[in-house]
Amino acid sequence: MLYNRIVVSVQTVFDHDRIFGALADTTRRDIVRRAIDGREGVAQLAEHYPMSFAAVQKHVAILERAGLVTKERIGRRKVVHTNLEGLRMARRLLDQYEELWCERINRMTQLISETKETHQ
Amino acid sequence: MTVIAVRKDPAALTMILEAEFDAPAERVWQLWADPRQLERWWGPPAYPATITSHDLRVGGRVVYHMTGPEGDQPKGYWEIDDVEPPRRLVFRDGFANDDGTPNTEFPESTARVSIEEVGRGKTRMSIESIFASAEAMEQMLAMGMEEGLKQAAGQIDAILAEDRGAVAEG
DSSP: HHHHHHHHHHHEEEEEHHHHHSSSSSHHHHHHHHHHHHOOOOOHHTTTTTSOOHHHHHHHHHHHHTSSSEEETTTTTEEEEEEEEHHHHHHHHHHHHHHHHHHHHHHHHHHHHHHHHHOO | OOOEEEEEGGGGTEEEEEESSSHHHHHHHHHHHHHHHHHHSSSOTTSSSEEEEOHHHHHHEEEEEETTSSSOOOEEEEEEEEEETTEEEEEEEEOTTTTSSTTTTTTEEEEEEEEEEEEEEEEEEEEEEOOHHHHHHHHHHHOOOHHHHHHHHHHHHHHHHHHHHHHHHH
């Protein structure tokens, strides 16, 4: 179990960075919202924004690498679909990091009280 | 419980943790400055840390490994950006390869530690952790950290709420 905890904390820093980096852009956040029902392909998504198809395609690729959207084939079309689990994970990551540090603070407190006892 | 406050800003990639200790600032500083004490709190009990190098000067490094129950030894390092004993320590914290060089697969995070006596023998310590790769940071600065990133937090919540609504309707 403790072994898992370490793996989680390593993974946390990594995913955290990618997910928030991907969400740190207005267009990408808007794509994530539009793609919840997963009906539009990249070309259709691109029509919503005052930018080129290539630019929107780039944004979708960044979201895809962060695990926030996936491309799914429906018949001959490819649609962009939001991965809600990826989004929820973003909310959990900081909680895990908080726990890691709270445990460290507890050990610090323990250490300080131990040295006090030996001095008394 | 000595942790008195935790503030998290998921969109700004920041966590600030405040703790209060029943000890003078110099004693709290020793938790960081003495490698033998640092070893006793950095890693969890089942993953004790061994500090192999410890130089708390600007540009200096702390190198450590942890030893797991299976004998596995994940390695890490700090790179010191600012230090003012016993008040302040700023370092980048990252994972290391077996030879101690930074493992660039994992981004570094920055920690700013402030230690301040608040009277009656008590000392307050705050730790601010900031995560960002250089790339993510540039991107954030370019779009205006304050506005853009505060929105992101609210929007994640809004998106999740919308999804719950859709599930309820369907």
